[in-house]
Amino acid sequence: MHVSENRLSVTHTRLLDQFRGGKPLALARAISLVENQREGFQDFLHTVLATGSRTRRIGFTGPPGAGKSSLVAELARAYRQADEHVGIVAVDPTSPYSGGALLGDRIRMNELATDPGIFIRSMATRGSLGGLAATTKEVIDLMDAFGFERVLVETVGVGQTELEITAAADTVVVVLVPESGDAIQAMKAGLMEIADVFVINKADRPGADRLLREIRQAIHLRTGHALSDVPAHHGVDLSRMMKKEATEDAPAPHEGGWQIPVLKTTAQTGEGVPELLAAIVDHRTWLEESGELVRRRRLRARGRVSDVVDRELHRLAWASPEVQDRMARGLDDIQEGRGTPYSVADTILRALLKDRGPLR
Amino acid sequence: MHVSENRLSVTHTRLLDQFRGGKPLALARAISLVENQREGFQDFLHTVLATGSRTRRIGFTGPPGAGKSSLVAELARAYRQADEHVGIVAVDPTSPYSGGALLGDRIRMNELATDPGIFIRSMATRGSLGGLAATTKEVIDLMDAFGFERVLVETVGVGQTELEITAAADTVVVVLVPESGDAIQAMKAGLMEIADVFVINKADRPGADRLLREIRQAIHLRTGHALSDVPAHHGVDLSRMMKKEATEDAPAPHEGGWQIPVLKTTAQTGEGVPELLAAIVDHRTWLEESGELVRRRRLRARGRVSDVVDRELHRLAWASPEVQDRMARGLDDIQEGRGTPYSVADTILRALLKDRGPLR
Numbered sequence: 001m002h003v004s005e006n007r008l009s010v011t012h013t014r015l016l017d018q019f020r021g022g023k024p025l026a027l028a029r030a031i032s033l034v035e036n037q038r039e040g041f042q043d044f045l046h047t048v049l050a051t052g053s054r055t056r057r058i059g060f061t062g063p064p065g066a067g068k069s070s071l072v073a074e075l076a077r078a079y080r081q082a083d084e085h086v087g088i089v090a091v092d093p094t095s096p097y098s099g100g101a102l103l104g105d106r107i108r109m110n111e112l113a114t115d116p117g118i119f120i121r122s123m124a125t126r127g128s129l130g131g132l133a134a135t136t137k138e139v140i141d142l143m144d145a146f147g148f149e150r151v152l153v154e155t156v157g158v159g160q161t162e163l164e165i166t167a168a169a170d171t172v173v174v175v176l177v178p179e180s181g182d183a184i185q186a187m188k189a190g191l192m193e194i195a196d197v198f199v200i201n202k203a204d205r206p207g208a209d210r211l212l213r214e215i216r217q218a219i220h221l222r223t224g225h226a227l228s229d230v231p232a233h234h235g236v237d238l239s240r241m242m243k244k245e246a247t248e249d250a251p252a253p254h255e256g257g258w259q260i261p262v263l264k265t266t267a268q269t270g271e272g273v274p275e276l277l278a279a280i281v282d283h284r285t286w287l288e289e290s291g292e293l294v295r296r297r298r299l300r301a302r303g304r305v306s307d308v309v310d311r312e313l314h315r316l317a318w319a320s321p322e323v324q325d326r327m328a329r330g331l332d333d334i335q336e337g338r339g340t341p342y343s344v345a346d347t348i349l350r351a352l353l354k355d356r357g358p359l360r
Numbered sequence: 361m362h363v364s365e366n367r368l369s370v371t372h373t374r375l376l377d378q379f380r381g382g383k384p385l386a387l388a389r390a391i392s393l394v395e396n397q398r399e400g401f402q403d404f405l406h407t408v409l410a411t412g413s414r415t416r417r418i419g420f421t422g423p424p425g426a427g428k429s430s431l432v433a434e435l436a437r438a439y440r441q442a443d444e445h446v447g448i449v450a451v452d453p454t455s456p457y458s459g460g461a462l463l464g465d466r467i468r469m470n471e472l473a474t475d476p477g478i479f480i481r482s483m484a485t486r487g488s489l490g491g492l493a494a495t496t497k498e499v500i501d502l503m504d505a506f507g508f509e510r511v512l513v514e515t516v517g518v519g520q521t522e523l524e525i526t527a528a529a530d531t532v533v534v535v536l537v538p539e540s541g542d543a544i545q546a547m548k549a550g551l552m553e554i555a556d557v558f559v560i561n562k563a564d565r566p567g568a569d570r571l572l573r574e575i576r577q578a579i580h581l582r583t584g585h586a587l588s589d590v591p592a593h594h595g596v597d598l599s600r601m602m603k604k605e606a607t608e609d610a611p612a613p614h615e616g617g618w619q620i621p622v623l624k625t626t627a628q629t630g631e632g633v634p635e636l637l638a639a640i641v642d643h644r645t646w647l648e649e650s651g652e653l654v655r656r657r658r659l660r661a662r663g664r665v666s667d668v669v670d671r672e673l674h675r676l677a678w679a680s681p682e683v684q685d686r687m688a689r690g691l692d693d694i695q696e697g698r699g700t701p702y703s704v705a706d707t708i709l710r711a712l713l714k715d716r717g718p719l720r
């Protein structure tokens with residue numbers, strides 16, 4: 001692929017100038033370039049990312065209807081009052097099931113859209129909820145490179161892994177509501193692993209205090225006790241769930257000092273928002289002082305390299321006429337009972353690697 | 361990869377015998393082999409899939425709480441009464457947000473689990489909701505190969521594409537409830553494209569008839585009228601939404617005769633279930649007579665070949681010590697501002713392709 005700033009076309013060089021000049025229209029054009037993976041998009045990304053990440057990325061995840069958008073809107077307003085520039089990426093599952101609440105939130109967010117210091121981008125995730133699409137992550141990178149002091153990323157939280165969410169944000173705020181269920185469910189969903197801050201929104205509703213206590217208890221159990229001390233509960237083996245899987249580059253993210261705060265907010269009235277802002281500041285300080293920020297950025301870079309390599313291998317493989325031909329004939333074979341997807345994949349891989357290929 | 365039945369280990373040959381002998385334990389072991397991608401899993405899949413698909417695969421998709429599990433349980437009971445063997449795959453987003461309704465459904469389904477003619481498998485989709493994970497599709501293939509007359513696949517419906525859902529099922533039943541929203545939202549979510557049968561479940565609740573009429577109208581507009589005749593509604597450009605994108609191998613799936621039925625059911629009482637069973641039979645007949653079944657199976661095979669090739673390229677690439685070394689050094693470079701994910705991916709691809717590699 002040979003990425004380089006020198007390979008930018010005349011159009012993209014002009015776009016780059018406007019992008020570096022902070023023109024929102026240039027950001028919008030750059031996003032469209034990346035989303036559509038048009039010729040040269042990787043050179044453009046390479047060029048603007050060369051200066052490294054400077055933005056504070058804050059992710060908000062949680063169930064539909066938890067009021068994530070309202071909360072994001074409240075925070076955006078607060079950051080604007082401190083004269084920061086704010087980018088917002090709302091990752092939308094294009095689902096019809098979000099209901100009226102979300103629609104209302106979107107309208108609230110639209111009020112923000114008239115503020116030139118705020119840039120809002122809504123992105124669909126067709127076919128990759130949970131796993132953010134590679135292009136979504138690249139759009140967040142673009143907003144980072146554009147120079148916003150803050151980028152707020154809102155995703156519907158369904159089974160995300162630490163790697164996935166770290167791919168988007170430095171600080172992860174998990175937003176729950178009293179109706180979300182109990183702490184056991186939150187643990188089962190892996191939310192304990194990804195949350196840097198827990199927020200129980202719509203805290204004026206019944207059950208908020210119970211959920212707050214449960215989450216605090218679960219955090220306490222998880223970090224404060226030996227695993228064998230944890231009692232079985234609701235038929236679920238908590239101690240097993242709390243054993244973290246060892247991942248390369250990921251040694252026990254929340255150990256070494258960060259105490260996950262559990263806060264109550266009511267986004268509609270703004271109650272609890274100052275405390276949330278303070279918790280985000282505290283987490284940032286911890287990220288920087290503990291070295292965790294470096295670790296997260298490294299993890300993010302690793303994921304991005306892996307995405308780019310896989311995408312390029314896929315593109316190169318399927319662009320080959322020989323591969324296309326073998327696919328077409330292979331599908332005939334499968335249809336006529338002379339092959340399976342595995343034998344066809346086999347012949348395609350042999351064609352690609354010529355039985356001695358450099359992929360060893 | 362060189363898949364072949366001859367490459368099966370002694371253990372897997374024994375497993376194959378038991379699998380072909382219809383032993384449920386062998387199916388469970390085969391699923392675990394595939395889920396964990398243990399050595400030889402592709403040879404095993406190749407061997408059992410060689411006979412082709414014989415199962416009727418029926419997919420159920422829709423929002424959480426629509427009662428998909430109850431409906432699946434009702435249908436499974438009916439198929440068992442006809443002495444069919446039934447496999448059920450419930451794809452679970454491991455989300456804490458499914459709520460009590462789903463839990464209740466699971467309990468209802470557990471009653472079925474004591475019937476030796478039914479095999480239930482619940483699978484998590486961490487990080488790939490909407491997009492079914494490659495292994496999930498392979499598990500469904502295994503259940504197909506095991507010889508069930510029916511395989512029922514239940515997925516939470518969030519932004520699935522036609523390709524994704526066809527990867528799992530021949531017939532797609534979209535399950536909505538009066539609370540799901542209106543037909544506009546269903547269209548926006550692409551449900552019109554994927555539904556072979558619409559079911560409005562919990563039809564005893566208010567709004568069922570209104571939703572039924574709306575969906576019927578939307579289907580009628582979509583298939584019966586020129587696009588320009590469609591009025592704008594709720595500020596949404598229906599005619600734009602209804603323009604189908606042309607995809608390779610996918611010429612206008614629902615044209616040429618299939619009239620999408622819209623049915624009302626109440627799974628709790630069994631009301632409407634006989635009509636749903638009849639609609640599924642009708643759709644099967646249409647699939648076979650119109651050639652659509654062949655098209656869908658071909659589309660499915662294409663997706664599976666593509667998955668297997670990509671997975672193998674990924675595995676081969678990242679198993680290379682040279683690639684691992686370049687990644688580690690590249691991450692250092694990025695950290696120190698001497699590179700971006702794109703330049704690092706570039707060096708890795710060069711190593712893989714040796715600047716002349718067969719991936720052309």
